Amino acid sequence: MRSFLITASFLALAPAAAQAQAAPPPAGDAVYTSNLVTRWGREVTPENAWRLYPRPQMVRERWLNLNGLWDYAIAPKAAGQPAAMDGKILVPFPVESKLSRVARKVTPDDRIWYRRSFTVPAAWQGEHVMLNFGAVDYEATVRVNGSVVGSHKGGFDAFGFDITPYLKPGANELVVEVTDPTSAGTQPRGKQILDPSGIWYTAVSGIWQTVWLEPVPKLHITEVRAIPDIDRGTLDVAVALSGWANDTDAVRLTASAGGKVIASTIIRANRRATLKVPGARLWSPDDPHLYDLKAELVTVRDPYAGEKERDRKAYDSRFTFHEQQVYSRAQVSGAPRDSVDAYFAMRKISIGPGRVQGQPAILLNNKPLFQNGTLDQGWWPDGLYTPPSEAAMKSDIVFLKKAGFNMLRKHIKIEPARYYYDADKLGMLIWQDMPSGGGEDQYLAGTSRYQAVFPSETMAEQQKQLSEMIGELRAFPSIVMWVVNNEGWGQYDSATLTRFVKGLDPSRLVNANSGWLDVAPDASDVLDIHTYEDVPKTPPLQANRAIVLGEYGGVGFPIAGHIWRPGKGNWSYQVARDEKDYLARYRRKMEEVVRQAREAGLSASVYTQTTDVEDEINGLLTYDRAVPKAPPESLSDIAAPLWRVETQD
Structure with missing residues (x-):
C-alpha cells in the first residue's frame, strides 16, 4: 500500500458521522482507542480469552492455557524490575489495545513487565514442561522463579523454552520483560507506528498471542513438514526432534482420511519418508479437502540386530534407502513417548x-x-x-x-x-x-x-x-x-x-x-x-x-x-x-x-x-x-x- 498520497483523496465525514460521540482525548501515556468495539470484543472476558489450542498443525492433548489476567507494569528501560506493578492486563491482548484493559503507549525507552504465577498439574510429574509463546512484540526475556530461562527477538513468530530445571513444587512465578522500538527501529514491524495516521496504524507491543504450558518427554517432536506431490501421488514428510536420537528412536507416521488409514510407515528419528496417497482428492477453494497426519515418537527394537558387522552397517546406512527399509520393518516396543496430530492437503x-x-x-x-x-x-x-x-x-x-x-x-x-x-x-x-x-x-x-x-x-x-x-x-x-x-x-x-x-x-x-x-x-x-x-x-x-x-x-x-x-x-x-x-x-x-x-x-x-x-x-x-x-x-x-x-x- 502506497506511503505517498498523490492518488489519494482526503475527505470529511458526513455531518451525521461528525456528530457521533468521540472517545475522550488521550491523556499522558494513554492510547487513543475510539468507541468502536466489535460484537466479539464485547464478549471477551478473562475466562474466555483465546481458549483453543494455539498450534493446529502440532496438536498435543495435554496443555495448560496461561491466558487471562496478569500483573503488569511499564517502566523506564534502564530501570530494574519495579517493586510494585501498575495493575492488571488481559493476556493475550497487546498493551496498547482496548481489550488488554491497559491502552497505554510504549516508547522505545520503556520496558513492559508481566508477572503471574502458575502451578504445574500433578499428572505431569516426571515430564519436561515447555513454556510456549505464540508471539511477543518485540524482544522478550523470560524468567521463572527468578532465573532467566531464555530470550527471544522477533514480533511475529512463536517460541518456547524447556523450563523444567527452574520449577519448584506448588506455585511458580513467571516474569516476562519486553522492549519494543516500534517505528524507531529497523526491525520487521509491518504498519505499526508511534504516531498513527492514514495508512499507518497504532503501535503494538508485548504479548499478543496465547501463552501456554505443555508436558513433553526430554526428546520430543518439534516440527512435522509435509510436502505434497500430486503428480507422483505422494506426500514427503520430514520430522524434526528436539535433539539427537539413538538407533532405537523412531517416528511412526500415519496418514488417514475420514478415520481410515491410507498410508503408514516407521522412520528413524530426524529423518524423512515418502507416503503414497492413491487417488488423491485435491484441495482447492471449492473443495478444501484435508487429510489427517499423526506423528508418534516410538521406541523400536534394534533394526540392525543380526546383521554382520552390525555397527558398521548401521553407520553406513545413515540417510540411505537401506535405512528406510530396515526401519519400515522395525518392531515398536511399548507406547508412544510423544504424539502430535497434524494434517495436510494434496495441492500444487x-x-x-x-x-x-x-x-x-x-x-x-x-x-x-x-x-x-x-x-x-x-x-x-x-x-x-x-x-x-x-x-x-x-x-x-x-x-x-x-x-x-x-x-x-x-x-x-x-x-x-x-x-x-x-x-x-x-x-x-x-x-x-x-x-x-x-x-x-x-x-x-x-x-x-x-x-x-x-x-x-x-x-x-x-x-x-x-x-x-x-x-x-x-x-x-x-x-x-x-x-x-x-x-x-x-x-x-x-x-x-x-x-x-x-x-x-x-x-x-x-x-x-x-x-x-x-x-x-x-x-x-x-x-x-x-x-x-x-x-x-x-x-x-x-x-x-x-x-x-x-x-x-x-x-x-x-x-x-x-x-x-x-x-x-x-x-x-x-x-x-x-x-x-x-x-x-x-x-x-x-x-x-x-x-x-x-x-x-x-x-x-x-x-x-x-x-x-x-x-x-x-x-x-x-x-x-x-x-x-x-x-x-x-x-x-x-x-x-x-x-x-x-x-x-
Missing part, C-alpha cells in the same frame, strides 16, 4: 501455460485458476493485532468467500496459527507477506532505481525472521505465495532473498517485490504492479512469469457511527457518495480486471481492502465488521465473469 501451486498464448499463468493443481483477492491488514479496533476471538478472525474469511473472493494477501502481518487453519478448512488461498522493516530513509520511492542499504547485522536478523516465518507457516496448504517485499519498504537485495526463500520452500511461488522497484525478474515467479487509478493499469507481458495486480481499488465509503475518529478527516484513494456509487466504482474496476484476465492473461488481483483500519476507510467492511459497504452477494455477482474466463475457448 505452479507457473505454466495460461489462456493467453505467450503469457504464463498461475496454476492450481496444474490448471489456471484466477485468484481474486483482497489486501487483508488483520487489524481490529478493540484488539489491534490480536483478534477478539477465533470466531471473529474466521468471520473475515467467511465474508470474503461470500463476496466472491478465493484469495487474500495477508499484508505485512503474520496471524495466529489458527487463522491459517481456518483458511485451510474454508478454502481461502493466501499470499503471505513478510512484515516490512527499515527506517524512513530506507523506504524506496516509486521512482527509486536501486535498493536500500543496511548493516550486515540488520540484514542477518531480518533474514532470520524471514526464515522463521516460512518455517512456522509452510505446514498450511492455504498459503500459496510468499511475498518478500512490499513497495520497497526496507527492500534490499531482493533477488538474493527470493532465491533464499525458494531454497527454504520450493513448493510455493515467491513474489520478490509487490509493487514499485522490480529488480528480480529472473528470480520472482510474478510481475506484481500496484495501480490505484480509477481504471487499473495492465501489467506488461512477461515471457517467463505470471502478471498480477498486487494492489488496486481503494474505494472509500464512510459509514456514520462506524468511524475510528469521528470528526477527523479520513483517508481513501477514492470517495463514494453512497452504496450505489460505491458499487458502480467497484464494478468499473472489476470489469477491467476481467478484461485483463481475458485479453492480457492476468493471473490474480488484490483489491484494497477487506476492512477499514483506523483512519483508512478503503474497506469492504467497516473497521468493527458491523456493516458491509455493499452486500457480499452483489460483490460476488460482479466478480462472477472471472470464473467464466478460464472456461472460454
